[in-house]
Amino acid sequence: xxxxxxxxxxxxxxxxxxxxxxxxxxxxxxxxxxxxxxxxxxxxxxxxxxxxxxxxxxxxxxxxxxxxxxxxxxxxxxxxxxxxxxxxxxxxxxxxxxxxxxxxxxxxxxxxxxxxxxxxxxxxxxxxxxxxxxxxxxxxxxxxxxxxxxxxxxxxxxxxxxxxxxxxxxxxxxxxxxxxxxxxxxxxxxxxxxxxxxxxxxxxxxxxxxxxxxxxxxxxxxxxxxxxxxxxxxxxxxxxxxxxxxxxxxxxxxxxx
Amino acid sequence: xxxxxxxxxxxxxxxxxxxxxxxxxxxxxxxxxxxxxxxxxxxxxxxxxxxxxxxxxxxxxxxxxxxxxxxxxxxxxxxxxxxxxxxxxxxxxxxxxxxxxxxxxxxxxxxxxxxxxxxxxxxxxxxxxxxxxxxxxxxxxxxxxxxxxxxxxxxxxxxxxxxxxxxxxxxxxxxxxxxxxxxxxxxxxxxxxxxxxxxxxxxxxxxxxxxxxxxxxxxxxxxxxxxxxxxxxxxxxxxxxxxxxxxxxxxxxxxxxxxxxxxxxxxxxxxxxxxxxxxxxxxxxxxxxxxxxxxxxxxxxxxxxxxxxxxxxxxxxxxxxxxxxxxxxxxxxxxxxxxxxxxxxxxxxxxxxxxxxxxxxxxxxxxxxxxxxxxxxxxxxxxxxxxxxxxxxxxxxxxxxxxxxxxxxxxxxxxxxxxxxx
Numbered sequence: 094x095x096x097x098x099x100x101x102x103x104x105x106x107x108x109x110x111x112x113x114x115x116x117x118x119x120x121x122x123x124x125x126x127x128x129x130x131x132x133x134x135x136x137x138x139x140x141x142x143x144x145x146x147x148x149x150x151x152x153x154x155x156x157x158x159x160x161x162x163x164x165x166x167x168x169x170x171x172x173x174x175x176x177x178x179x180x181x182x183x184x185x186x187x188x189x190x191x192x193x194x195x196x197x198x199x200x201x202x203x204x205x206x207x208x209x210x211x212x213x214x215x216x217x218x219x220x221x222x223x224x225x226x227x228x229x230x231x232x233x234x235x236x237x238x239x240x241x242x243x244x245x246x247x248x249x250x251x252x253x254x255x256x257x258x259x260x261x262x263x264x265x266x267x268x269x270x271x272x273x274x275x276x277x278x279x280x281x282x283x284x285x286x287x288x289x290x291x292x293x294x295x296x297x298x299x300x301x302x303x304x305x306x307x308x309x310x311x312x313x314x315x316x317x318x319x320x321x322x323x324x325x326x327x328x329x330x331x332x333x334x335x336x337x338x339x340x341x342x343x344x345x346x347x348x349x350x
Numbered sequence: 351x352x353x354x355x356x357x358x359x360x361x362x363x364x365x366x367x368x369x370x371x372x373x374x375x376x377x378x379x380x381x382x383x384x385x386x387x388x389x390x391x392x393x394x395x396x397x398x399x400x401x402x403x404x405x406x407x408x409x410x411x412x413x414x415x416x417x418x419x420x421x422x423x424x425x426x427x428x429x430x431x432x433x434x435x436x437x438x439x440x441x442x443x444x445x446x447x448x449x450x451x452x453x454x455x456x457x458x459x460x461x462x463x464x465x466x467x468x469x470x471x472x473x474x475x476x477x478x479x480x481x482x483x484x485x486x487x488x489x490x491x492x493x494x495x496x497x498x499x500x501x502x503x504x505x506x507x508x509x510x511x512x513x514x515x516x517x518x519x520x521x522x523x524x525x526x527x528x529x530x531x532x533x534x535x536x537x538x539x540x541x542x543x544x545x546x547x548x549x550x551x552x553x554x555x556x557x558x559x560x561x562x563x564x565x566x567x568x569x570x571x572x573x574x575x576x577x578x579x580x581x582x583x584x585x586x587x588x589x590x591x592x593x594x595x596x597x598x599x600x601x602x603x604x605x606x607x608x609x610x611x612x613x614x615x616x617x618x619x620x621x622x623x624x625x626x627x628x629x630x631x632x633x634x635x636x637x638x639x640x641x642x643x644x645x646x647x648x649x650x651x652x653x654x655x656x657x658x659x660x661x662x663x664x665x666x667x668x669x670x671x672x673x674x675x676x677x678x679x680x681x682x683x684x685x686x687x688x689x690x691x692x693x694x695x696x697x698x699x700x701x702x703x704x705x706x707x708x709x710x711x712x713x714x715x716x717x718x719x720x721x722x723x724x725x726x727x728x729x730x731x732x733x734x735x736x737x738x739x740x741x742x743x744x745x746x747x748x749x750x751x752x753x754x755x756x757x758x759x760x761x762x763x764x765x766x767x768x769x770x771x772x
Binding site for chain 2: 134136137140143144147148257258261262264265268269272276277280281284290293294297
C-alpha cells in the first residue's frame with residue numbers, strides 16, 4: 094500500500110513537471126479566459142466550456158497518459174526488477190498520472206472562476222475530472238495491452254475518434270432512419286454506453302434544456318427525475334473508469350517484459 | 351302634464367345626490383343604498399367590511415369607495431352585477447365570490463352596460479375578476495386581480511370580455527387566475543401596460559377579436575404562455591413574453607392570425623417564443639428573441655409572413671419549420687449564429703444566413719434527438735448544412751443579415767425580466 098502511494102506520488106510529480114501537461118493547463122487557462130470574456134452570460138460560458146471539454150479532454154488525456162506509459166518503459170522494467178508488487182506499481186502509476194491531469198485541468202477552471210465568477214465552476218470541474226479519469230483509464234488499458242508504441246497511440250486516436258464523432262454520427266443516422274419508432278429508451282441506453290455522451294447528457298440535464306424535449310422531456314423527467322438520472326449516469330461512468338482498469342491489471346500482472 | 355314631468359326629471363338629474371354607506375349610517379349595506387338611490391346618484395362606501403354583498407344595479411350610478419372598503423361575497427355568487435346601464439365603480443376591494451364550474455361568478459359583472467368605467471379595484475379570491483358581456487366602450491384601469499389558483503375548471507379569468515368592442519384596459523395586474531386576460535368577439539379594444547403573471551393557463555387568450563392593440567404588457571410565467579387565435583389586424587407592440595418554460599408552454603402561440611403586426615416585443619426564456627400555424631401576412635419587426643428554446647416555430651401553413659429587423663440572441667434553435675417550401679420572408683435580422691462577414695462595412699452581412707438548422711428539423715421529427723444537443727457531430731452537421739443545404743429549406747434565408755442587433759430592440763420595461771442563470 095505504501096509502495097503504491099509512493100509510486101503514485103512519484104508519477105504525480107513527474108506528470109506535473111512534464112512540459113506538455115503545463116502547456117495543456119495553460120491552453121485551458123487561455124480558452125477559459127477567452128470564453129468568459131466573450132460570452133454574454135454564465136449559462137453560455139458554461140456550455141461553451143463544456144463543449145470544449147467534451148472534445149479536448151478525451152483526446153489530450155488519451156495521448157498524454159498512453160505516451161507517458163510508453164516513455165516510462167525502461168523505468169518500469171527497472172522498478173519491476175525490484176521486489177515490488179506489480180499491482181502496486183500499476184495502480185500507483187495510474188492514480189498519480191490521472192490525479193495530476195485532473196488537477197492541472199481543474200486549476201485554470203477554479204482560477205478563472207475566482208477572477209470572473211462567471212460560470213458554474215462545480216459543474217465544469219466535475220465534468221472535466223470525470224472525463225479525465227474515464228479516458229486516462231481507457232488510455233492506460235490500451236497502453237498496457239499494446240506493447241508497440243505506434244500502434245498503441247493509433248488505437249488511442251481511433252478510440253477518441255469513435256467516442257467523439259463516429260458514435261454520434263451513427264446515432265444521428267439511426268434516428269433519422271427509425272424516426273417512426275419509439276426510441277427514447279434505446280437512445281438513452283446508447284448514449285450511456287459512450288462516456289462522452291453520458292457526461293454530455295448529465296450536463297444537459299443539469300441545465301433546463303429538458304423542456305426542449307416536449308412530451309419526451311416530460312416523460313424523461315417523470316421517469317428518471319434529474320437526481321436519479323444523474324445517479325444512473327454516475328454508475329455508468331464508474332463502470333467506464335473501473336472496467337478498463339481491472340482488465341488492464343490482469344494483463345499487466347502476467348505481461349512479459 | 352309634460353311640463354311637470356320634465357320638471358321632475360330635470361330636478362332629479364340636477365340634484366344628483368350623494369348616498370353614504372357605512373356601519374353607522376342610514377344605509378348600512380350597499381343593497382339598501384342602491385334601492386333608494388336615484389339614477390345618476392353617487393354612492394360613497396366608507397371604509398369597513400361589508401359581508402355577503404350581492405347587488406344588482408339597473409340604474410346609472412357612480413359607486414366610489416372611501417379608503418378601500420371591502421365588499422365580501424361570502425363565497426357565493428357575483429358581488430356586483432350591472433345590467434343595461436352605464437356605471438362608474440371606483441376604489442373598492444372585492445373578495446370571496448362563489449366558485450362554480452357552471453356559472454361565471456365575478457367580482458364585477460357588466461351586462462350590456464356600455465360606456466362604464468371600472469377603476470382602482472382589487473379583486474381577491476374571486477373566480478372571475480371583471481367580466482363584460484356585450485358592454486362596449488368601457489374603461490377598465492388599475493384593476494388588481496389575485497386569484498386562488500383553484501382547479502382550472504373552477505377558476506375563472508382575471509379580465510374577461512365577451513362581445514364587448516372598443517374597450518380600454520390599462521394598468522391591470524392579474525395573477526393566479528385561469529386566463530389572465532380573455533377576449534372573445536371583442537374588437538377595436540386597446541390593452542395597455544397590464545401585467546399577467548403566473549396564471550394557470552394563458553396569460554392572454556383571445557379569439558375572434560380583430561383590430562385590437564396590445565402595448566407595453568408583460569406576460570410572465572403563465573402555465574401555457576399566451577395563445578391567440580382566429581383574429582386579424584392585431585397589433586402587439588413592446589410587450590414582454592417571458593419565463594414560459596415547460597414542455598407545453600409557448601411565449602406566443604398564433605393560430606389563424608392574419609394581417610397583423612408584432613413589433614418591439616421581447617421574448618425571453620420561453621420554450622418556444624413564437625409558435626404559429628395558419629398565420630398569414632403578419633409582420634414581425636424589431637423583436638428581441640433571447641435565450642429561448644425555439645425562437646420561432648412556423649408550420650408550413652403560414653404564408654407571406656415577414657421577419658424584419660429582429661434580433662435572435664442565445665436561442666437554442668432560431669427558426670424551425672416542418673415544410674421544405676416556406677414563404678417566410680426574412681430581412682435584415684440579427685442572428686448571433688451568423689458566421690458571415692461584412693467587407694463593405696454597411697452593417698449588413700455579405701453572405702446570406704440560413705436560420706433553420708438541420709438538427710432542429712431532426713428534433714422536430716424525433717424529439718428525443720435533443721439529447722444529442724451540443725454533440726460535436728451535430729454542430730459539424732449544422733455547419734455543413736448551412737454552407738451546402740440539402741435537407742434544410744434552401745429558400746428560407748436572410749439575404750443580408752445584420753452584423754449587430756438594431757438599437758431599438760430593447761423596450762424600457764425589459765429590465766424587469768430576470769437574467770438567465772445556470
